Amino acid sequence: MHIDPLEKTWVWTVGAIVAAMLAIIFYTAFSQGVHPPSNVETIDSARLHLTEEFAEDNLGVKTNPDGSVTLTMVATRYGFYPQYVEVPVDTPVKMRVAATDVLHGFHVEGTNLATMVIPGFVSEVNGIFKEPGLHAMFCNEYCGYGHHYMWSRINVVERNTGKS
Numbered sequence: 483m484h485i486d487p488l489e490k491t492w493v494w495t496v497g498a499i500v501a502a503m504l505a506i507i508f509y510t511a512f513s514q515g516v517h518p519p520s521n522v523e524t525i526d527s528a529r530l531h532l533t534e535e536f537a538e539d540n541l542g543v544k545t546n547p548d549g550s551v552t553l554t555m556v557a558t559r560y561g562f563y564p565q566y567v568e569v570p571v572d573t574p575v576k577m578r579v580a581a582t583d584v585l586h587g588f589h590v591e592g593t594n595l596a597t598m599v600i601p602g603f604v605s606e607v608n609g610i611f612k613e614p615g616l617h618a619m620f621c622n623e624y625c626g627y628g629h630h631y632m633w634s635r636i637n638v639v640e641r642n643t644g645k646s
């Protein structure tokens with residue numbers, strides 16, 4: 483069978499690219515723990531308000547003993563609650579979000595903090611805001627007529643003033 487030399491070159495080139503990408507994926511996965519958001523933690527979405535963590539009074543920003551913060555939010559048609567939070571700059575932030583009704587998602591503008599929020603599960607992502615400033619947090623999964631106005635604001639502030 484005749485294979486054009488140019489074609490052969492490209493078969494090897496593409497093969498090398500695929501091999502390089504797989505190597506990068508495995509390297510970052512095993513050496514740095516890089517993985518898609520996959521926090522498999524279930525919760526009864528219809529009874530969020532009866533849980534300790536996602537009860538209305540307990541939402542927002544909490545400072546942990548090690549100085550990091552946990553941001554707990556509820557996604558529901560059509561908003562993330564609380565609608566405005568302040569988190570400290572240069573501090574590890576763990577976002578924990580649960581939905582009450584249908585599939586939502588969130589994306590914090592200008593960052594790589596984004597994930598789906600699936601009813602029945604707690605979505606968790608970790609990040610650090612490197613600079614002070616206001617970020618919009620949008621719903622990025624179509625969830626109904628009000629989807630386009632489902633958003634909250636995350637204000638990144640200097641340390642010690644971060645209260646929800």
Ligand code: CUA
Pocket residue numbers: 558559560585586587621622623624625626628629630632
């Ligand atoms: Cu919630 Cu789109």
